[in-house]
Each structure stands twice: as structure tokens, then as C-alpha cells.
Amino acid sequence: MRTVKVFDTTLRDGEQTPGISFPLSYKIQIAKQLDKLGVDIIEAGFPAATQGEFDAVKEIASLGLDSKVCGLARLVKHDIDRAIQADVDMVHIFISTSKIQIEHTVKKSREEIVEMAVEGVEYIKSHGVECMFSAMDATRTEVEYLKTIYKAVEEAGVDIVNVPDTVGVATPFTMYELIRELREHLKVPIDVHCHNDFGLAVANTYAAVKAGADEVQVTVNGIGERAGNASLAEVVMLITAVEGLKTNIKTEYLVETARLVERLSGIKLPPNTPIVGENAFSHESGIHAHGVLSEAATFEPGLITPEMVGHRRRIVIGKHAGRHQIKKMLEDAGYAVSEDILTKIVEKVKELGDKGKKVTDLDVITLAEVLMGEVRKEERAIILDEATVLTGNRITPTAVINAEVDGKKRVTSAIGVGPVDAALKAVAELVGKSIRITEFRMDAITGGSDALAEVYVTVEDEDGRSFTARGAGADIVMASIDAVINAVNYLMKMRKNR
Numbered sequence: 001m002r003t004v005k006v007f008d009t010t011l012r013d014g015e016q017t018p019g020i021s022f023p024l025s026y027k028i029q030i031a032k033q034l035d036k037l038g039v040d041i042i043e044a045g046f047p048a049a050t051q052g053e054f055d056a057v058k059e060i061a062s063l064g065l066d067s068k069v070c071g072l073a074r075l076v077k078h079d080i081d082r083a084i085q086a087d088v089d090m091v092h093i094f095i096s097t098s099k100i101q102i103e104h105t106v107k108k109s110r111e112e113i114v115e116m117a118v119e120g121v122e123y124i125k126s127h128g129v130e131c132m133f134s135a136m137d138a139t140r141t142e143v144e145y146l147k148t149i150y151k152a153v154e155e156a157g158v159d160i161v162n163v164p165d166t167v168g169v170a171t172p173f174t175m176y177e178l179i180r181e182l183r184e185h186l187k188v189p190i191d192v193h194c195h196n197d198f199g200l201a202v203a204n205t206y207a208a209v210k211a212g213a214d215e216v217q218v219t220v221n222g223i224g225e226r227a228g229n230a231s232l233a234e235v236v237m238l239i240t241a242v243e244g245l246k247t248n249i250k251t252e253y254l255v256e257t258a259r260l261v262e263r264l265s266g267i268k269l270p271p272n273t274p275i276v277g278e279n280a281f282s283h284e285s286g287i288h289a290h291g292v293l294s295e296a297a298t299f300e301p302g303l304i305t306p307e308m309v310g311h312r313r314r315i316v317i318g319k320h321a322g323r324h325q326i327k328k329m330l331e332d333a334g335y336a337v338s339e340d341i342l343t344k345i346v347e348k349v350k351e352l353g354d355k356g357k358k359v360t361d362l363d364v365i366t367l368a369e370v371l372m373g374e375v376r377k378e379e380r381a382i383i384l385d386e387a388t389v390l391t392g393n394r395i396t397p398t399a400v401i402n403a404e405v406d407g408k409k410r411v412t413s414a415i416g417v418g419p420v421d422a423a424l425k426a427v428a429e430l431v432g433k434s435i436r437i438t439e440f441r442m443d444a445i446t447g448g449s450d451a452l453a454e455v456y457v458t459v460e461d462e463d464g465r466s467f468t469a470r471g472a473g474a475d476i477v478m479a480s481i482d483a484v485i486n487a488v489n490y491l492m493k494m495r496k497n498r
């Protein structure tokens with residue numbers, strides 16, 4: 001079976017996302033994670049760009065990773081020397097080949113550009129370093145000229161050529177044709193680098209692989225210039241699970257990797273992001289949830305499971321929910337309700353949904369308790385006694401929580417980026433940090449500075465089981481603490497019921 005190599009450029013093109021600049025410690029964390037994920041080559045940066053960039057690439061190259069480390073360079077001796085001095089395994093050189101870029105940027109003749117490329121390859125190879133050559137803006141370059149320059153670098157000993165769709169104008173059809181034609185013309189391995197200006201980066205990368213490309217350039221979460229690059233997770237799952245090819249990626253780390261880059265880049269993933277997004281395996285609609293509870297492949301692609309990518313499946317309660325999932329959710333929380341009560345709960349959930357209310361798991365349980373005539377407050381694992389939160393412009397926000405946890409007094413404290421963050425970290429400490437707040441929303445439900453705030457949270461435990469709850473009040477910190485404690489109490493109860 002054909003193995004397609006994965007070249008990750010999160011730390012280079014990904015970092016070119018306007019506003020992103022990864023400090024050294026972030027670059028190292030990401031590089032180690034990419035190595036754990038199994039990417040074949042990490043493009044660690046552009047060593048000639050800044051001293052910090054040089055230091056980061058050199059540091060990553062010295063980590064002894066299994067992944068090869070690559071540095072980008074223009075066809076300028078200084079750039080290439082800086083990459084070689086950073087001790088990379090591979091130097092990636094590039095130059096514009098399209099008419100528009102040649103005229104407005106490099107301003108050289110086409111013959112001069114071919115000569116520069118050949119000299120660059122020979123120079124890098126004479127230092128015993130691997131070389132990748134990119135014809136920048138390849139998809140807007142005349143094919144005959146592309147063939148000429150790629151053939152010239154092949155003859156000069158290049159290890160791999162890259163075909164970049166620099167401004168994202170290719171379509172799967174044009175990309176397929178281009179790669180097929182180059183594949184017939186060249187012996188060296190072919191790599192592709194697609195941008196997402198028309199939302200086609202993944203599709204174009206896939207088409208290139210179908211046409212014979214040996215390697216794909218991707219970024220985690222698809223971050224990168226303008227609309228970004230092809231997403232690593234999407235490309236890998238498409239060419240493996242759908243196309244049946246192999247990569248060296250350990251797919252069970254895809255979600256973990258996506259979350260790390262989401263956190264360190266500050267670029268939040270939309271919940272509907274394929275493969276790694278919060279909703280990628282979530283179901284609220286009754287018809288879907290009913291099917292999925294019996295056999296997941298009824299309303300999921302079936303070719304992939306959440307476990308394959310390090311995700312988990314969620315059945316969500318909301319306006320579109322049906323009896324089966326509400327009954328299952330209540331059973332999981334330890335409530336066996338009669339059919340009559342279930343009907344009333346379903347009606348209420350839909351009524352709340354029609355009013356635009358987000359229905360939480362806790363709302364459903366509270367309804368069940370009221371309808372069953374039992375209020376089981378005494379079953380709460382955490383009973384909050386006192387919460388103190390300090391914040392200001394000259395102190396680090398700090399929270400101290402006094403609570404009873406399973407009948408024992410506990411005091412925890414934490415600092416955070418703000419008072420809510422500090423308070424919620426202190427709450428997490430109460431249960432030994434084994435919880436993760438995967439969703440946090442706050443709305444003002446009345447106007448003015450004394451507005452009532454409503455906090456909605458989804459909390460996930462270490463087994464990937466999640467629970468939604470809300471808290472409300474004029475104090476946003478207390479409303480947040482209440483919401484999380486409400487959710488944690490039921491997660492702990494569900495665990496005891498198992």
C-alpha cells in the first residue's frame with residue numbers, strides 16, 4: 001500500500017497567520033507534539049527571518065526528534081547559509097515562477113531564475129543537506145516553464161519538488177491534471193502545498209495525492225497565510241480512511257494536537273471543524289441520536305470513529321432531541337423515569353428550545369426530579385461553603401474555594417488570567433483537576449451594570465463523559481462557579497452510578 005509522507009508547516013506557514021508569533025517554548029512544545037503525532041518532516045521556521053527564528057529552528061533540530069527538521073530559505077546565499085547553520089536536515093528553497101510574481105517581486109528573467117534554483121540546489125547538496133525546491137505560485141505558472149525548472153533542479157540533485165498553490169486558485173480538477181502531468185515528466189518525489197482561499201485546500205491536496213503526489217504539506221487546524229493551509233487532520237483522514245492509503249500519522253493524537261495548537265495560537269476552532277472540532281461526533285437531533293445510540297454509523301461517516309482520532313462521541317440535549325436520548329441521558333444519571341414523565345420532560349425541553357433557551361443536562365435532571373417529586377440535594381458531591389476571588393490591575397487574579405467534597409472539608413486556590421479563570425481553576429482543583437471545561441458561555445439576561453448573568457458550561461471528565469449545566473446571578477464569578485459545580489456534581493454522580 002502506498003505511503004504518503006506528511007510535511008507539517010504549522011511552525012512556518014502556520015505562524016505566518018497574521019498576528020501569530022510563537023515564542024520558543026511554544027515552538028518546542030508544538031514540535032514535540034508533531035513528532036509524537038508521527039509527521040515525517042517538520043518545517044520549523046524561516047531561519048533568516050529573525051534571530052529568534054534561527055534559534056528556534058536550531059533548538060528544534062537539536063531535540064533528536066524522529067521527524068526530520070526543515071528550514072525555509074529564499075534563493076539568497078545568506079538565507080540558505082542561515083538554514084544550514086541551524087543544522088536542519090532539509091533546506092526548503094523557493095522562488096516565484098508565475099508571470100505576475102516574477103514581474104512584481106523577484107524581477108529576474110526566467111533563465112536567471114532557473115540558474116538561481118539550480119545553483120541553490122547544488123550549494124545545499126554540497127553541504128550534505130537535503131533540499132526541497134518550490135516553484136512559488138506554481139498553479140499560476142505556465143506548465144511548460146514549470147516542467148523546465150523542475151527538470152533542471154531534478155538534474156541538479158534536488159531530493160523533492162514542491163508544487164505550491166500559493167494563492168489558493170487551483171480546483172481539484174486543475175490540481176489533478178497538473179500533478180498528473182508533472183508526475184509523468186519527473187522522477188523526483190512530488191510534494192503539494194495548498195492554500196484555502198476558496199475553501200479547497202484539502203480537496204486540492206487530496207486530488208494531488210490521487211494524481212500521484214508523494215507528500216502533502218499541511219498545518220494543524222489549517223492555520224496559515226490568509227485563509228490558511230490544508231488541515232493536517234482532514235487531509236490525513238481523507239487519504240487514509242477514505243482513500244485507503246497509508247501515512248505515518250498516529251491518528252489517535254489528532255485531537256490532542258489540534259487542541260494544543262488551538263491553545264498556543266489563540267485561534268479558536270469552530271465547533272463544526274471536521275475531525276477535531278467539538279461537534280465532529282456530537283448529535284442533538286432526535287432521529288440521528290436514536291440511530292447513533294443503536295449503531296454509530298447510521299449518522300456518522302462510519303469510516304472513522306471518535307477513538308481513531310482521539311475524540312469522543314456526545315449526545316446533546318436540546319430543542320431537536322427525542323425521547324430515546326433523553327431517556328438514555330437520565331438513565332446514565334441514575335433516573336429511571338416513567339413513559340408519562342418522559343413525555344412531559346420531552347415537551348418541556350422542546351418548549352424551552354422554542355423560546356431559544358439552551359437546554360442543559362442539569363435542566364433535564366431538575367425537571368425529572370421535580371416531576372418525580374424527589375430533590376436529591378443531599379447527593380451532591382461538592383457543597384460550596386465559601387468562595388473568595390481577588391482581582392485588580394496590580395494583582396494576579398487569585399481565587400480561594402472552601403467546600404465539602406464527599407463529606408470532607410477542602411480548601412483550594414488558583415491563579416488565572418482573570419477572576420473567572422482563577423475561580424474555575426480552583427474549582428477544578430477540588431476534584432483533582434480531572435475535569436475539563438469544554439464550553440463556557442456567558443450572557444447578560446437583563447440590562448445595566450447590575451445585569452443578571454447566565455453562565456452555560458459543558459464540563460468533561462477524564463473518561464470523556466460530558467455534562468452541561470448553568471448558573472445564574474448578578475455576580476459573574478459566582479454564577480460561573482455555580483455552573484461548574486452543578487455540572488461536576490452530576491458527573492461525579494453519574495460515575496458513582498456506573
Ligand SMILES: CC(=O)SCCNC(=O)CCNC(=O)[C@H](O)C(C)(C)COP(=O)(O)OP(=O)(O)OC[C@H]1O[C@@H](n2cnc3c(N)ncnc32)[C@H](O)[C@@H]1OP(=O)(O)O
Pocket residue numbers: 013016046048049050073074075076094095096105106107136166225
Ligand atoms: C508564500 C510564502 O509563504 S513565502 C514565505 C513568506 N514568509 C515570509 O516572508 C516571512 C519571513 N520574512 C521576513 O522576515 C522578511 O520578508 C525577510 C527577512 C525574508 C526579507 O526582508 P527584507 O529584506 O526587509 O525584504 P522584504 O520582505 O521587504 O521584500 C522581500 C525581498 O525578497 C525578495 N524575494 C522574495 N522571494 C525571493 C526568493 N524566493 N528568492 C530571492 N529573493 C526573493 C524580493 O524580491 C524582495 O527583494 P528586494 O528587497 O531586493 O526588493
Ligand SMILES: CC(C)C(=O)C(=O)O
Pocket residue numbers: 013094134136137162164165166167193195
Ligand atoms: C514557500 C511556499 C511553499 C509557500 O509557502 C507558498 O507558496 O505558499
